[in-house]
Structure formats: C-alpha cells, structure tokens
Amino acid sequence: MDKRTVDKLIEEHYSSLPPTLQRAARFAIDNPKSIALNSMRAVAAEAGLQPSAMHRLARQLGFDGYEALRSVYRDWLAQGAGTFAQRATVLQQRGTRDKAESLVQELVHSDCGNLQSMLEPTTLDAIRSACDVLASAPHIYVAGLRSLFPAAFYFNYACSMFQHNTTLLSGIAGTFADDLRRAGPDDALLVFSYEPYARDAVSALRFARERGLRIVSITDSVLSPIAAQATALIVAANATPSLFPSVVPALSIAQTLVALLVARGGRASLQEIEKSEAQLREFAVYLK
Template sequence: MAIVQDPVASEDAADLDVARVQERIQAMYEDLSPQLKQAGRYLLAHPEEVALTSMRRLAQHAGVKPSTMVRLARALGFDGFETMREPYRAWLRGGEGAYVARARTLQARGEAGTVDLVREMLEVDAAALAQMAHDDDRVATLLGCRETLVNARCVYVLGLRSMFSLAHYFHYAYEMAYPNSTLVHGTAGTVFDGLRGIGPQDALICFSFRPYARDTVLAAEVAADAGATIIAVTDSVVSPIALRARHVLAVETASPSFFSSIVPAMSVVQVLVAAVVAHGGEEALDAISTAEEQLARFNAYWQEPRRRRKSP
C-alpha cells in the first residue's frame, strides 16, 4: 500500500520531539499497511518502550517482524529505527513521563481536533473488538479459559491500580453464578495474604498492562509456584504475567488518549463470564436466583416511588 505523505512529514525528522512523532503516526495512520498500523499502534501506546527496548524485542511485543519497525521508521521520515529512537531517548532523558508525553500530543491537536479525537478513540476500540470477534485462535483460547474456570476449586482474581476495575467486574459478575471466587484486592498491602491456600486445583485470572504493577507480576509467580493455573489478560504474549500462564489473552490497548484503553479487555471479561454461566446448568441458575432474591430483600436498587392516587 502506498504511503501518502502528510504535511507534517515535510518537517526534518531529526527536529521532531516525541509529541510530533506520535502526531505524525496518527496523521499517517489510515494510509499505512495493516502491519505498519499494528506497529504504529504499539508505538502510540508505549512510547517509553521505544526508548528502552531493542528493536527485536519491541517488534516481538507489538506482534510484528523487526523489519516492520524499520519500514515504519522510514515511512515516518527517519533513516532507520535507531534514528527514530532518538526523540524518545531525549524525551526520557528530559524526565518527562509517558503519560505527560501522550497528554502533550492530545493538547497539540487543539480545540479543533477534539471532535476527530472522539471519533478516533471510538473507531480504534471498535476496530479492536471487530478483530477479536474474527480471531479463531482467540476464541479457542477463551473456550480454554472457560474450561479452566469451571473446573477450578477456587478462582482467584487479581488486578491492581487501573486494572482493578476489570478484576472487580469479573469477580462481581462471576460470583453471582459461582461461589468459589476470591477477589485479591490488596487493601492495606495484603496482596499476597489474599493468595493464602492457593494450590494446583485453583486458578488465578490476573489483569496487567504496561506499565505492569509489580505486585501483580510477583503474585502471578507465587501462584504459578504453588501449581495454580494462570489466566493472563494482558497486552502482549511476552508480558511478565504471561510467561508462566496456561492461557494468555493478549488484547489491544492502544488509544489516541493519554491512557491505554481497557475497552477490549472489558469485552474479554464479559465474554468469559457469559461463557462460564452458559456452561453452568441449573446450579448456576439457582445461584443467580438466590443472589437476585437477596438483592431484592436488601432493596439494593432504586425504584420509582408509587404515586398516590388523588381522592376524587
């Protein structure tokens, strides 16, 4: 596919900072080949990794060939990959954080670019979901995860920092049908306390995206050492929580925003919960019914007050 040069590309690549490189990727994105798009999405989501990681390792994380990284660098106006790394290295030497760099890119769009930003964010998430829906290998992995979950004595669920929302949703919905779920929440530094008793008959489903929470990585190692089956929902098949996992659900996290997207990961969570409930038979239905009855007794949900009829 031919690359259509954007007006931004008229600048000397050597003079670009990270924000402008990221902006250039976004400006040229629709004219890139599928492999270059995949590489570009990864660079947008992980600018710090460009500065710190070898080209081969970066390509492995992005799920492309090393030569694709070279082609992307040249498409962006650089002589090669090493030249493209320089703005990222200079940015890290300057002490600016990854989130700040991405936020600066957002602000560079200006007010006029806000509408395009909204559309682009929605389109990127929609494309990621569509890709998952047509990925037979991913569907097979999801079914393998379901078998692990329904056969586990206890399902431990772990996600820290921004990943806690995913872990909590999975635990909350799963527990309505199955009483064997434990949310490892880490309150007051008790992450590893929550794994007491985990063993070969158990499963740990853990969520972690770059930058990976240290305690999540260590907890996955503890669970694996105890013989538990690990289900890793993460951003790369070579992420630290994927290394000892039986099932790895690698999901897209790239987003034009300054923060990685969790929309594809949330979709995976919902699919997993639905799959295990569909497999649960009458026992799962009875558990859900009991949960609903209890919620009704507690008046857990707001109801519109009945209006009194006016006397004639």
C-alpha cells in the first residue's frame, strides 16, 4: 500500500469515523511528513490527541498498528517528498532495522522502475521529439546544475566526439549563463532540472526562450518550472530512497539522446569520431 491509497482510504472512511479519529485522520492528511518522522506519542501530542487515537486510526484503515501505517508515510518521504535532511533522517531510521542488502535492493529496484518508465509510449515520443530539436539546432547549449551536472557534462562530452556545436554551461567562476549571450534563434537549450529546482537553470531557460531558442527540458514533473516553456519535454521518474532524487534516469536520457544523434549523423559523424580517437591516441589518454 502506498500513501495515495492511504489518502483514498481516509477520504472513504472519514465521514463514518468518530470525532476523535476524524481529528487524527485530518492531521495525517495535513501533516504526512510528521507521521513519517515521528513516533506515535510525538504525533499524538502534536495533534492534541491521545496516542491511542493514532493507533485506532491505523487499525480502522486496515493496518496492524501505527508503525505499519507510519512505514507507508516513511516510504513516501524517502521516495522524494521531503527535504534533504528529512530524507537523511528516514535513511538513518531504517538503518537500525534494515540490513545493507535490503537498502541496496530497494535502490536498484527503484532505478529499474525509473528506467522502465522510459519505455512508456509518451516518453518515447518525447525522446524522439527532443532528438528532432537537437539534431536540427545550429548550436546546443547544455545546462544541468548540482546533482544533475553529470548528465549535462556527459551529453556535452560525448557530443564533442562527433560534432562541434555544443556548449556546456558549467558555471565556472560564476559564469553559468555567459555563453548564452551568443545564442540565437533556432539554437537549442538542453536543460536538466529536478525538484528542488536550481534558480539559475530556470533563469537560463527564461532567457533562452526570450532569445528564440528551442528548449528541451528533462525534469521530474509536468508542473516543473522548466516544463511549461519546453519545445520538447521529457518527464523522468526519479524515485529513490537515497539522499538526492535519482540521477540515473537523467544520465540514461543523456546517453540515449547522444546515441540517437550518432545514429542520425551519417558518414560525417563517423569521420569526426575517427578524428577524435586519433587525437586521443596521440595524447596517450588511455592505457593500451
């Protein structure tokens, strides 16, 4: 059972609950993070109720007791609903009762689900649309801040092997958006951003849109501030019990877009890749 199901159960049962349990149910709806993070006694005190009220509510909803109900809220919080400190708190709380193997399994399972969602028809269509935008752009500017910088860096780095029209907005020495001054109509901005959304990423998108650039947004929700103005929008699931939202889907999308661009590149791309490999050999970048 997940939190959405619990919310529906509360809605269905609310009118038939006695007044005390209605107060407990209302508190659970309004304060889910408190349920996830605190003991039954602490939650009851915050709600102005006796601890037994929270236990009775859990039983009324079909759980064995408060801790079983709390585990649903704890899983919901761990999957991305909380602040970094709250997510870390959940990790530490589970660390006392779960073996490392259990956490590893959950991490891998979450990312398998995230990646599987890329195969949904709407996501595949979005990826194709994004590739169309990028393939036709005279120049591609790439932005990904903080934990999503690896996805932006990978896209720019891999593209540099076979084309010479990408610029990574790296932010070195505070110059994040400086390169956008040279951007013009029909260029593209590829931007990666998850909640909490980096202010500079949103500002860069707004500036790029005003300059007539086409926007390819990889984000976590259609309600994201970088979603509404996108020419092509890829919504990436990023659930994980880890500290930050998972970067694995964003990296996978970056790899996929690069692969699609190579596949479209024809002989010219192959020649550029051969030149890049020759240059890497000349500098002995890799061990033989």
